[in-house]
Amino acid sequence: MKPPPFRWSSPGTTAEAVALLAADPRAKVLAGGQSLIPLLNMRLASPPHLVDINRVAELDAVEVTGDGVRVGALVRQAHLERDEAARKVCPLLGDALPLVAHPVIRNRGTVVGSIAHGDPAAELPAVAALLGATVRIASAAGVRDVPADVFFVAPLETALRPGELVTSVWFPAVPPATGTAVVELSRRHGDYALCGVAATVDRETGAARAAYLGVAPVPLVLDLPADDPGGYAAASVDPEADIHATAAYRRHLATVLTRRALAAARDRP
Amino acid sequence: MTTRVFGERVERREDPRLLRGEGRYLDDLGHDALEVAFVRSPHAHARVLDVDVTAALDVEGLVAIYTHEDLPGRLADPLPLLIPHPALTAPRTAHALAKDLVRHVGEPVVMVVAADRYLAEDAADRVRVTYEVLPPVVGLDRAEEVAAHLVQEVGDVDAALAAAPRTLELRLDIERSASTPLEGRGVYARWDADDQRLRVYSSTQTPTSVRFAVAAILGLPDSQVECVAPDVGGGFGVKIMHPWPEEVLVPWAARLLGREVKYTEDRREHFVAATHERAQEQHVRVGFDDDGRILALDVRFLHDHGAYTPYGIIVPIITSTQLPGPYVLPAYRVEFSSLYTNTVPVTPYRGAGRPQAAFCMERTVDRIAAELGLDRAEVRRRNIVQPEQMPYDLGLTFQDGRPAIYDSGDFPATLRMITDLIGWDDFPRRKAEAAAEGRRIGIGLACYVEGTGVGPYEGGHVQVEPNGRVNVSTGLSSQGQGHQTVFAQIVATELGVPMEDVHVVTGDTRRFGYAVGTFASRAAVMSGNAIALAARELRAKALRIAADALEASPDDLEIVEGIVRVKGSPDAAIPLRTVAVLSNPLRYSFSEESRAATQFSLPVRGGPPVPRGEAPGLEGRDYYSPERSTFANGMHAAIVEVDPETADVTILRYAVVHDCGNLINPMIVEGQIHGGVAQGVAGALYERMAYDEHGQLQNASFMDFLMPYATEVPHIEIAHLETPSPLNPLGIKGAGEAGVIPGSAVLAAAIEDATGVAIARMPVSPSELFELQGGSA
Ligand SMILES: Cc1cc2nc3c(=O)[nH]c(=O)nc-3n(C[C@H](O)[C@H](O)[C@H](O)COP(=O)(O)OP(=O)(O)OC[C@H]3O[C@@H](n4cnc5c(N)ncnc54)[C@H](O)[C@@H]3O)c2cc1C
16 A cells, blocks of 8 residues: 655645646646545556645635635635634535544545545535535636536546646535535444435525435435425435445435435524 | 552553554564565455566566565465364465465465565566456355364253244344454564574564464574564454464565565555454254243354464354353254355454354344243343352363363342343333334343453563562563553562562563463463462562571561561561572672672572572562363443434443453453443444455455444443452453453344344444335334
């Protein structure tokens, strides 16, 4: 479990990072390393060049306005978890972050890295998809903003192209009178969930929307009907069986957790 | 400070060092050593046709590549069969490097030595091995090849079953798990060409035996090989297996290359190249009367032994002989077949066959209670061995080849204590209350008896230096149990010296050459008693010398706080360190203390300076070799809650009553119980080795092998009962494995009570429980 040889570079600015990535299309960005380093150590990935963004101070910024939260690419999950202002504007971030792995991993792992990694079982991509987040991407060609609903393409596959760097993700604030909640079931505390549901409920209209993790190839966002939303969710998800749970059980969880998430979102003060 | 520290909650003296990161584990040694990586079989069953190393040769830093063809003499033979048994009619052990055939994924085929592990892996990656893939056998339902078959029977089981008013049949299954210590295996060797000596450091539970095995296989005299177990980050059984292929290959390469060589196993290798345990399929027939009294028990089980049987059939023998637990079985027959499969071999993991035994027996007793509509604790009460029946002979042959005889224990008292501790009698009310709130809770109870402290022997050496320092050594090694604390407690108490003066060394063949090892809950019983006997010998010698100096009778002397004094007249006293000086009459002085022992300082008496029959130095050495094992016992109870919709299980309470005889240090025993219960919970709810039909382990990482975190392990309530063992001088019994044994049994019972669904297979996941409940909530 030692990585094969690779070149390592450590730019100090976004511009330098983008230049390095442009020069070497097979290069990979190294952020918190919590997903990338295990892949290298198990020799499941062997990028010839890692562009380490940990020295790019300008990416380590959280901007909070009444409209939403912009999270820079170097912001650690633990940092955002403790950011009162961000949690106020986007309570879902505060709900979801404690469910991401364990404190030691959140101390290194970045919010943006989790989204760039595009794991359909991860919490933050589901939150991004539910809220209609926007992913800001820089490359030698310039900057583009990609909405979350088209950013996630397939398991561990995103709209990112070679030579591109995600510089930040914008999470819009939820409208007033909207309750939010995240519920999930994992085998152990901090594990990837067997199934998870992030939900928003408009307390005035009753309109409910939920994003599902662990039960579809990409975060699945559903506008839920008032009548039997759990049944609707179960019919819409596309779970796979693995050694931890059958597909039928995960589908069943989608029903149960939908009910629980909606109740929690509705009751939220 | 008092010197009577036996029985006290003394804090572990190893902790400050380990917590500060000052431990020296295998990989902390040998920073300049060459490092090793292995090319391991990717197939569960295959013929090795060709090994092509060409592409690896230009990896910078490569030193050597070895295959089976390179191995000389006995190193080319199959590795030793450690514990032969007449019933093991088709034993099989692996080669250090595969010869022709590989029989499980992970078997080492090629050894690569390079400047460091990164480069060694780069080179290993480029070695091309051509295999002819053969069909693998995975799982007990497909296993056919029998390694061993053994039947033990007490009484006439067929007649008793035929005569029993009631009978029941059960089919039970337990899946595989493994020891998975935090530190994997590792070995580091250096050949000293000047001294012509090989030093081997190994992360092992048995350094003395590794030494003998390495010497024998490499054709070296024992006197040229020494083995040291440094700090070992957990063993739990897997490190009692030896010699591993790596454990002989690394010393061999070190000597051949004349360089230091090190191998540190990584986690993925540990999953596929160390060993596993547990998997059994059990078929039970039980006969009983209308009061729930067991009349006959007939158990037939299949034991998945994996690809090889290097550790013999110890695990299924222990299952067979520990299955009766605390119960009187008027007729008992147990029959097992150990079967080969193309998976990692099976050797003991903490509990070593007992969790399976307890699962079988306790599930059976619960079924009897259910069948008769009787309280489960009451059925146990009616069947347990009474104190006046002790010593209680099971009529079976235990894992040490000696009779299984319970030496002591008060099972009715244990049962009373556990039902009081958990609130058994009041539980139906709590359950009804919970049900009224829509919650499903359940309670379970499970018992075990554990044979501990198996022979053949251990030894101890205790020595007092002229400065008062007391050196203690024993050959068996430590994997974090706290031996340095408890052995010091024993010596401080036996000798009457302050504990701070006592320094313990374990697992270093340079200090103590004869030993067996740390396993089977035996270290405290075996080395503890040996050290106590050695300390007593030393004490007697000290009193003889002091009596001479004080002109008193040895019988009138006592040792308090390191001072030998005449009982009743404390002024007539001489420090033990001075006795140490006097014990070694000198010609030359080398220090202030030693001056007193030189030839013109000592009074001249008749006879030689060292009296006949005495040896110079204040030391004692003795061995403890028990006639048979001593049996500890205990009972666990748990209350669980099962989510009515998701079938997720939460342990609300977990209680343990534990009797391991006299307690040397209750805190350390509790620590052992905590760790054991964590592994019991693991086996019940989380851990399994998920092999697919091709023999690929799908969860060979801590991401997917669900070892519970601290967040999954419940708070554990413990009560002790101390029924001394009559078999050994300290009256103690082993405590290392107890915590894990009834875990699956007690949690299965509690889940069954909560859900009303029969639980016959462990571990059980929420997904499986959901299916057992009919797939709907
Ligand atoms: C034991 C364990 C348990 C975990 N459990 C969970 C869990 O329950 N839920 C969960 O959501 N996650 C979990 N994770 C993953 C964790 O959250 C990771 O931190 C996260 O997925 C990746 O963030 P990172 O900063 O570490 O990214 P890295 O590992 O550095 O990178 C991950 C990938 O994203 C790319 N990347 C990173 N940043 C950028 C960027 N700015 N631009 C372009 N590409 C980029 C990298 O090139 C790489 O391909 C777990 C991890 C571990 C080790």
